[in-house]
Amino acid sequence: MNRRDVLGGVTALGAAALAGRPAWAQTPKISRLVIVGGAEDRLQDRLILRKFTDYCGGSQARIRVITAASGDPEGVWQSYQNAFRSIGVEDVQRLAIDDRDSAHAASLQTEILQADGIFMSGGDQSKLMDTLWDTPAYQSLHQSFHLHRCCIGGTSAGAAVMSRHMIAQGPAVLRPSKEAVDTDIGLGLLSQAVVDQHFSERRRLARLLSTLAMRPDLLGVGIDEDTALVIERGEAMEVIGKGTVTLVDPSQMQSNVNELETLEQIEMLGVQLHVLPAGHRYSLKTLAKTTRSVPLRRVIQRLVAVGPIRG
Structure with a gap:
């Protein structure tokens, strides 16, 4: 089945999937997504990978x-293996997902369901989704996150696939333009947003705005390199690393996009933008006590909302 034919569809897998994880497994207290903008440090302080490890249980x-x-899965794996072992992780392994056939392996499902943390590398997000889409591995990722509270991280392409609506390709357009960006279906762990990475470094604000002009029901999330947005499901979010996270809320936008031809420049009025630097944490409980950040609170409520289990 083509992914685009079911963009936005939902299928519940049910609580019976809990049987896939043994009783002795340690479970992190909170389900987290660690969404990295790419080029995270793997050689020096490794801050993001250290925090990811902490979230997984140490x-x-x-x-x-x-x-x-x-395009070089073995070389990338060696890089992450060295990085995680350098910070003390004893049990780090590569999941052998090389094609759609391997994504159906029963042993792979067990590995996913028993993991405390799963980290997806960069590369080509469409290639990753071509491999995972509508497979038991895809279903197991959802079960692991939603039912087992596994921490799931991804960088660059691995960040792009976190959202249900994924930027598949498109140039870093200089101005918001109609249909300038090609979107596809992602994993859907982040149900109400679309993610763009390498955000400041590759000047992708106009690309994200072009996407949101066509989908104003979504939030835009732009993440700088060596920076991560950490989402604590249902509770809070935090920015870690060295850069910023840009949140774009088009919910009050007025636009002329429906009057335009393809690639014509878009008028976008009333778009809200929030720039969140690394080192800041935003809890729904804390934000509820102040009226200063009402627009930001609404955005965070949507980002941390518990989405459906998909399969």
Whole structure:
């Protein structure tokens, strides 16, 4: 089945999937997504990977790496293996997802369901989704996150696939333009947003705005390199690393996009933008006590909302 034919569709898998994880497995207290803008440090302080490891349960956590997006999966795996072992992780392994056939392997489902953390590398997000879409591995990722509270991280292409509506390709357009960006279906772990990475470095604001002009029901999330947006499901979000996260809310936007031809420039009025630097954490409980950040609170409520299990 073509992914685009079911963009936005929902299928519940049910709580019976809990049987896939043994009782002795340690479970992190909160389900988290660690969405990295690419080019995270793997050689020096490794801050983002250290934090990811902490979220997974520390050095004893079972961390699994997916390199299916990469054109050099073995080389990328060696880089992450060295990085995680350098910060003390004892059980880090690559998930052997090389094609759609391997994504159906029963042993792979068990590995995913027993993991404390799963990290997806960069590369080509469409290649990654071509491999995972509508497979048991795809279903197991949802079960692991929603039912087992596994921490799931992804960088660059691995970040792009976090959202249900994914930027598949498109130039860093200089101005918001109609249909300038090609979108596809992603994993859907982040249900109400679309993610763009390498955001400041590749000047992708206009690209994100072009996407949102066509889908004003979504939030835009732009993440700088060596920076991560950490989402604590239902509770809070935090920015870690060295750069910023840009949140774009088009919910009050007025636009002429429906009157335009393809690639014509778009008028977009009333778009709200929030720039969140690394080192800041935003809790719904804390924001509820102040009226200063009402627009931001509404955005965060949508970002941390518990989405459906998909399969």
